[in-house]
Amino acid sequence: MTVLPLDPVQALERMMLIRAYEETLIDLHGRGRAAGTCTSVGQEAPAVGVVSALTADDLILTNHRSAGHLLARGADPGRMLAEVMGKRDGYCGGKSGSLHISAKEFGVVLTSTIVGGELALATGVGLSRRMLDKSGIVACFFGDGAATEGRFQESLNLAAVWKLPILYVCENNQWQAFVHRKETMLADGIVGQAAALGVETAVVDGNDPLAVFDAASAAIDAIRRTGKPFLLEAMTYRLRGHFEPDDQGYVDKAELARWRDRDPILGLRARLEREGRLTAEAEAAMEARVRAAMEAATAFADASPYPGVEVLTTDVYA
Amino acid sequence: MTTMTVNDAISAALAEEMRLDPTVMIFGEGVATKRHDLLEEFGAARVRNTPLAEGIIAGTAAGAAATGLRPVVDLLFAPFLCYAMDEIVNSAGKLRYISGGQFSFPMVVLAMTGAGWGVGAQHNHNVESWFVHSPGLKIVMPSTPADFKGLMKSAIRDDNPVLVFADIALGYSTGEVPEEADAIPLGKAAVRREGRDVTLVSYAKTVGTCMAAAETLAAAGIDAEVIDLRSLKPLDETAILRSVARTGRLVVVHEASRLCGVGAEVAALVAEKAFASLRAPVLRLTGPDAPAPASFPLEQAFVPQADAVVEAVRSLMDERAIA
Numbered sequence: 321m322t323v324l325p326l327d328p329v330q331a332l333e334r335m336m337l338i339r340a341y342e343e344t345l346i347d348l349h350g351r352g353r354a355a356g357t358c359t360s361v362g363q364e365a366p367a368v369g370v371v372s373a374l375t376a377d378d379l380i381l382t383n384h385r386s387a388g389h390l391l392a393r394g395a396d397p398g399r400m401l402a403e404v405m406g407k408r409d410g411y412c413g414g415k416s417g418s419l420h421i422s423a424k425e426f427g428v429v430l431t432s433t434i435v436g437g438e439l440a441l442a443t444g445v446g447l448s449r450r451m452l453d454k455s456g457i458v459a460c461f462f463g464d465g466a467a468t469e470g471r472f473q474e475s476l477n478l479a480a481v482w483k484l485p486i487l488y489v490c491e492n493n494q495w496q497a498f499v500h501r502k503e504t505m506l507a508d509g510i511v512g513q514a515a516a517l518g519v520e521t522a523v524v525d526g527n528d529p530l531a532v533f534d535a536a537s538a539a540i541d542a543i544r545r546t547g548k549p550f551l552l553e554a555m556t557y558r559l560r561g562h563f564e565p566d567d568q569g570y571v572d573k574a575e576l577a578r579w580r581d582r583d584p585i586l587g588l589r590a591r592l593e594r595e596g597r598l599t600a601e602a603e604a605a606m607e608a609r610v611r612a613a614m615e616a617a618t619a620f621a622d623a624s625p626y627p628g629v630e631v632l633t634t635d636v637y638a
Numbered sequence: 639m640t641t642m643t644v645n646d647a648i649s650a651a652l653a654e655e656m657r658l659d660p661t662v663m664i665f666g667e668g669v670a671t672k673r674h675d676l677l678e679e680f681g682a683a684r685v686r687n688t689p690l691a692e693g694i695i696a697g698t699a700a701g702a703a704a705t706g707l708r709p710v711v712d713l714l715f716a717p718f719l720c721y722a723m724d725e726i727v728n729s730a731g732k733l734r735y736i737s738g739g740q741f742s743f744p745m746v747v748l749a750m751t752g753a754g755w756g757v758g759a760q761h762n763h764n765v766e767s768w769f770v771h772s773p774g775l776k777i778v779m780p781s782t783p784a785d786f787k788g789l790m791k792s793a794i795r796d797d798n799p800v801l802v803f804a805d806i807a808l809g810y811s812t813g814e815v816p817e818e819a820d821a822i823p824l825g826k827a828a829v830r831r832e833g834r835d836v837t838l839v840s841y842a843k844t845v846g847t848c849m850a851a852a853e854t855l856a857a858a859g860i861d862a863e864v865i866d867l868r869s870l871k872p873l874d875e876t877a878i879l880r881s882v883a884r885t886g887r888l889v890v891v892h893e894a895s896r897l898c899g900v901g902a903e904v905a906a907l908v909a910e911k912a913f914a915s916l917r918a919p920v921l922r923l924t925g926p927d928a929p930a931p932a933s934f935p936l937e938q939a940f941v942p943q944a945d946a947v948v949e950a951v952r953s954l955m956d957e958r959a960i961a
């Protein structure tokens with residue numbers, strides 16, 4: 321169950337795919353062909369960094385801003401697009417839409433768009449890992465807003481008391497829908513709360529996928545070694561609005577510009593170019609692959625039929 | 639046959655199912671302390687006390703259920719379910735559907751409610767219909783120790799979230815329970831007394847109220863049939879309709895308040911599917927639209943009593959046939 325070191329070039333391509341997927345969705349939405357979605361533009365690094373540090377046995381819980389987590393895990397962008405468009409070949413047969421896509425085959429379980437919902441479920445998934453003697457750990461992604469819900473404290477406390485193998489990953493993107501993080505909490509981050517509950521923590525630059533990978537790997541090692549939960553807080557920024565469409569009229573321009581300059585994709589790309597690890601040809605080839613993947617995905621989702629109304633009331637009960 | 643209390647019947651069902659299936663476990667506030675026999679037999683991993691946090695208890699159950707366990711959680715008193723509403727309704731009840739059937743949630747939520755102990759409105763609130771109204775959940779509310787045992791076993795084996803409401807006043811009531819009781823299927827009502835003239839539909843402790851009323855009515859020559867729903871969802875529509883088709887009269891009795899309660903559903907069902915059989919209007923006897931009081935006489939006044947059931951039936955017998 322060893323995890324290979326993260327290949328920075330591959331990490332870059334994964335982040336580019338996530339960005340291209342969400343830009344495709346924005347475009348489809350603009351043309352009235354897909355419902356609005358919460359994108360994770362600007363937050364690709366925590367997705368790629370953390371998910372790359374997981375093994376196939378590990379399980380993931382996520383939330384409304386999940387496209388990066390799913391794609392980093394290897395989900396098919398065509399089936400994801402189909403889900404957002406409400407088509408039959410979506411991962412959930414069109415019954416989820418964009419907000420709570422889960423894909424059991426990739427270990428992406430129990431996606432909840434109730435803010436904090438995944439925090440309440442993660443402890444149960446951790447408990448089943450323990451009780452069934454499964455080797456995998458549980459990675460639970462949530463936002464800074466979810467950390468202001470009481471469930472955050474309840475979840476960490478129970479995980480600490482019961483020694484559950486959970487990696488809590490907070491993507492602190494400074495926004496909680498239309499409210500800035502500074503309006504809802506006095507501290508700049510949430511790790512202080514976790515420390516008070518006896519949960520080990522680390523803070524990482526959430527716009528640097530390599531740093532996130534290293535921090536996540538260290539955290540996962542600690543979880544496997546001690547059996548205890550760990551909270552990793554990735555400091556990042558939501559570069560687009562809460563939900564498409566959103567004109568971001570309420571966003572401080574200077575703050576947004578500062579974070580745009582720290583775009584994780586541009587940052588890694590510049591660094592690799594600087595270090596001579598990315599040639600212009602390799603870049604062009606990557607761009608072409610990503611473009612082709614999204615063209616194929618869009619064609620697949622377009623061709624997928626809508627579900628028949630006979631499934632309206634199926635799968636309510638097992 | 640052994641005689642046991644409702645509380646013991648619940649523990650017996652838990653013990654039998656935990657013996658049969660190693661994935662069954664139970665946790666909650668004080669569970670390991672109060673169900674010490676279970677702790678002794680099955681150990682601290684499967685019988686756990688939890689922090690005082692109903693939301694995370696229910697959420698943990700849902701997460702565990704979706705990934706291979708069959709948890710039972712004891713949330714103590716029904717009003718505390720308000721803290722666990724999101725996990726039960728939004729997660730356990732919906733994530734199967736939302737995920738296109740990728741997950742199932744074989745879990746049981748236990749809670750007590752009802753008049754009898756004078757605990758007042760924040761410990762006694764018959765909230766069962768809230769959950770009947772939520773997709774993806776099943777709800778049982780038995781009235782006898784044998785039914786508690788049999789339905790509890792089915793609830794644990796069921797692949798869906800099942801809420802088991804225990805009427806506080808019935809906790810120490812006793813009854814005969816078959817030794818190796820079979821599971822009683824969810825969704826099947828029990829006819830407690832057969833009768834020709836009127837159907838009394840009820841569940842939980844007011845089944846006893848209806849039985850007492852039926853005795854009084856029998857003395858006056860009125861033959862009442864008493865149906866104990868036991869399961870509120872799935873609802874045994876066939877049992878209700880079959881009875882009303884014979885008797886032509888229906889009184890629904892429950893402690894929960896009237897508006898949008900289970901009685902409203904039963905009345906609507908009969909209006910839709912057995913209208914032609916009705917010889918009199920359908921009546922409901924329920925608790926009032928008020929929080930439950932603690933004071934003994936007020937608490938008693940809250941719950942439909944046998945003499946009120948008798949009176950209601952008499953008014954229906956006097957009613958001219960509605961043609």
Ligand SMILES: Cc1ncc(C[n+]2csc(CCOP(=O)(O)OP(=O)(O)O)c2C)c(N)n1
Pocket residue numbers: 384385433434435436462463464465466467493495496497558
């Ligand atoms: C219980 C609940 N309250 C409110 C919402 C509406 N809502 C959806 S996302 C969101 C912001 C969440 O902020 P955060 O947890 O920081 O995640 P982010 O969107 O920034 O990724 C809100 C308020 C919700 N979905 N669930």
Ligand SMILES: [Mg+2]
Pocket residue numbers: 463464465491492493494495496497
């Ligand atoms: Mg946020």
